C-alpha cells in the first residue's frame with residue numbers, strides 16, 4: 001500500500017480520498033482489525049518524525065535569510081568585542097542554521113573558509129576554530145529524544161534562547177507542555193516571535209525579553225533548565241559570577257534537571273563564585289551509544305552535561 005503512495009506525489013485532498021477509498025475496499029471482517037492497527041501502530045512514526053525534521057529545517061532556512069552569515073547582531077556589543085579578542089582565528093557559525101552540508105556550500109561559494117594561513121592569517125591552510133551559539137538539530141534531537149525523560153506536563157526554561165533553537169527543538173522533539181526562552185537581546189526575541197507566529201507555535205512556546213537574573217520564580221518552578229554556553233561569550237567575568245550565583249539560588253526544585261554546555265565545573269572554574277556543586281547537583285551519566293544517527297558528532301554530544309538538582 002505505502003509503495004503506491006510513495007511513488008505518486010499527492011496533495012492532501014487526493015491522499016485523504018485515496019485512504020478513504022482503501023478503507024472502503026477492505027472486506028468487512030478485516031476492517032475493525034485495520035482500524036485498530038491504524039490507531040495503535042508505530043508504523044507511522046517514520047512519517048511523523050521525519051516531518052518534524054523537515055519543519056525544523058524550514059525554520060532554520062527561514063532564520064538564515066533573516067540574519068547575516070555569522071548570525072551575530074550589531075546589538076551584541078560585548079559578544080562582538082569578545083569575538084575580536086580570540087587568540088586563534090575563529091568563525092562564528094551557528095550550528096542550528098548551518099549543518100555541514102550548508103557550510104560546504106558556503107565554502108564552495110567562497111563565502112566561508114574552514115582554514116586559515118598559519119603565517120599571514122588569511123583563510124588558507126590550518127583549520128579555523130568554530131564557535132556555535134546554538135545547538136544543532138542533531139544535538140537537539142539527542143537532548144530531547146535520548147537525554148531527557150518524557151516531558152509530558154513539564155516546563156522547560158532555556159536560559160539565553162537566542163534564535164530559539166531549544167524552543168523549536170522542544171516543540172517538535174518533545175511533549176513538554178510549556179517551553180520558555182529567556183533572552184536579554186531584544187532583536188533576538190523579536191526574531192523568535194516572528195518564527196513562533198509564522199509557524200503557529202505560541203500554544204507551547206513563550207519568549208521573555210529579560211536578564212535571567214530577574215526571573216527567579218520561572219527558574220524555581222522549571223522542571224528542566226537548559227544552559228548552552230549562556231554567559232561566557234556575552235557577559236564580563238563579574239556579571240558571569242553574579243548570574244551563576246543567581247542560578248544557584250533559584251534552580252532549586254528537587255529532582256528538576258539541569259542541562260549545561262560545557263560542564264558546571266568548567267563554566268565555574270575561572271570565576272570567583274562560592275558554589276558547592278556537591279550540595280547542589282548530582283551529575284547523571286549520558287549514554288552516547290543510544291544515538292545512532294549517521295551524522296552524529298560524538299565530540300559535540302560529549303559537551304552536553306546533565307545534572308539532577310538535590
Ligand SMILES: C[S@@+](CC[C@H](N)C(=O)[O-])C[C@H]1O[C@@H](n2cnc3c(N)ncnc32)[C@H](O)[C@@H]1O
Nearest residue numbers: 133134135160162165183184211212228230234
Ligand atoms: C550561546 S547562546 C545560547 C543559544 C540557545 N540557548 C541554544 O542553545 O541554541 C547564549 C544566549 O544567552 C544570552 N544571554 C547571555 N546572558 C544572558 C542573561 N543574563 N539573561 C538572558 N540572556 C542572556 C545571549 O544574548 C545569547 O543569545
